[in-house]
Amino acid sequence: MLNLALALVLAGNLILGWSFTQFKAPSLGIPLGEFALLIGLLFLNTRASLREIGSVVRLLPILAWSGYTIGSAALFTSEYGLWALRDASQAIDSLYLIVGYSFARRPIDVDRLFRWIPPMLAVAVVYACVGFAFKTEIIAVSPGVATEHGETVPVFGIFNTAEVIIFWAAACLIIRPPEKHASLAALAAGGLASYVIVVFQNRTAYMQLGALLLLMCGLRRAAIRPLLSFAPLLLIALIAIETLELRVPGRLTSQVSLSFFVDHVAAMVGISDGSNAAISAAASGVDQRMQWWTDLFERVTVDPPTLLTGLGYGFPLISFGNVAGIQVREPHNSLMSVFARSGLIGFGLWLWMHAELFHASLKAFCRARANSLPGLWQDRLLILLSFVILVLIGSLGEDNMEKPYFAIPYYFVWGVILRIAFVLRSAPETGRGVTPRLLAGRDVVVQARCQDALR
Numbered sequence: 001m002l003n004l005a006l007a008l009v010l011a012g013n014l015i016l017g018w019s020f021t022q023f024k025a026p027s028l029g030i031p032l033g034e035f036a037l038l039i040g041l042l043f044l045n046t047r048a049s050l051r052e053i054g055s056v057v058r059l060l061p062i063l064a065w066s067g068y069t070i071g072s073a074a075l076f077t078s079e080y081g082l083w084a085l086r087d088a089s090q091a092i093d094s095l096y097l098i099v100g101y102s103f104a105r106r107p108i109d110v111d112r113l114f115r116w117i118p119p120m121l122a123v124a125v126v127y128a129c130v131g132f133a134f135k136t137e138i139i140a141v142s143p144g145v146a147t148e149h150g151e152t153v154p155v156f157g158i159f160n161t162a163e164v165i166i167f168w169a170a171a172c173l174i175i176r177p178p179e180k181h182a183s184l185a186a187l188a189a190g191g192l193a194s195y196v197i198v199v200f201q202n203r204t205a206y207m208q209l210g211a212l213l214l215l216m217c218g219l220r221r222a223a224i225r226p227l228l229s230f231a232p233l234l235l236i237a238l239i240a241i242e243t244l245e246l247r248v249p250g251r252l253t254s255q256v257s258l259s260f261f262v263d264h265v266a267a268m269v270g271i272s273d274g275s276n277a278a279i280s281a282a283a284s285g286v287d288q289r290m291q292w293w294t295d296l297f298e299r300v301t302v303d304p305p306t307l308l309t310g311l312g313y314g315f316p317l318i319s320f321g322n323v324a325g326i327q328v329r330e331p332h333n334s335l336m337s338v339f340a341r342s343g344l345i346g347f348g349l350w351l352w353m354h355a356e357l358f359h360a361s362l363k364a365f366c367r368a369r370a371n372s373l374p375g376l377w378q379d380r381l382l383i384l385l386s387f388v389i390l391v392l393i394g395s396l397g398e399d400n401m402e403k404p405y406f407a408i409p410y411y412f413v414w415g416v417i418l419r420i421a422f423v424l425r426s427a428p429e430t431g432r433g434v435t436p437r438l439l440a441g442r443d444v445v446v447q448a449r450c451q452d453a454l455r
Helices: 002-022 033-043 046-053 059-080 083-086 089-093 096-103 106-133 136-142 161-175 182-200 202-221 221-227 231-245 260-268 276-302 304-309 334-370 373-395 404-425 448-454
Strands: 144-146 151-152
Touching: 002 033, 002 096, 002 106, 002 151, 002 231, 002 404, 033 096, 033 276, 033 404, 046 059, 046 096, 046 404, 059 083, 059 089, 059 334, 083 089, 089 334, 089 404, 096 151, 096 404, 106 136, 106 161, 106 182, 106 373, 106 404, 136 161, 161 182, 161 202, 161 373, 182 202, 182 221, 182 231, 202 221, 202 373, 231 260, 276 304, 276 334, 304 334, 334 404, 373 404
Parallel strands: none
Antiparallel strands: 144 151
16 A cells, blocks of 8 residues: 555656645645655665665665755754755655665565556656647646645646656657567657657757667667657658648747757757747856856855855755746756755765666666576666656756655655666576566575676
């Protein structure tokens, strides 16, 4: 029952995004995501999970980063109240790594998770693709939920996670296509990627797509060609739109065109000819963010103590208000947020933690390949890593890690990856695959040739 509740929390975050994070546990006032985290840590086998995680990665950077950050934020609560803990939400949500690992300790739950992912993605993709076209109408009839700022936001019609979800669905279709329908799956994946670029018109999407290509280049070269299928589809669609004079609006423009996307890519480095107001605003936003980051760097490096420990928690890092007049707290770059709030100590621990996580995941992938394990395990790791990469790359231009609807699934997925890595450490010598007994954590000696390949 608890695992089902956790799965529903993950699905809610990924499908509804920001609005889901505003739902509170009845009578407690705690956001559902953090309430599920607390219950998971209390009732799942946390001690055993930590012991097993420690055999896959170094626990020190993981526990030190979350402990240091949460502890630092707690010191600021006397001055700024619960806003200090709110600004440390990534560190709190990073404990989902332990919950995700505990979730995946039973083989039946691992299999169930990967059976849930396709239908969840299907619902999320349909909701994003169809819903975005009727966004205004959906918001008009949607029920509302109150935020911590006192405003009411619609439950439906906010598509914060759309680009990540659609790209992830495209990656899943390519990594593990339906049997006998690989070509159709590649075509669908290309169509989904094209839809993100044409309709959502987010510059971060170009970086995310590039990162997926690099991931496939390193771990699954056969997937590069299907993933690149979006390029001819996109080009054909843009030519058809201009030739037939079709009116296809996007997020930033009332009429999609090839020239728009050329200018949109140039806007990533702050270049604009001023012919399109939306692109000009996007280009000017590059200078604005660079100014934010420069100012923060100067504030953090003002003296050695601040450089080591950061500026702290409970207050906005920038002076900027959104269209609703609400103060924006983060500088649209999660790495800069970590550095600014926790200094070199926190930033160094965060980087060390991620180095450990990526090393363990790549080691597990190589182990599955070297030990001749079934392609299922490689596919599962690659599917999870695709999601991780999409969220992480998005955090370079947005504050993804400070948003629970990204941070909760992100660290949960890392926990599942570590569980798979632990299982693959005990791969049988026969090379015939990982059995349910192994998934249950039984000790088996790893093949010597597999260990040699991974040294």
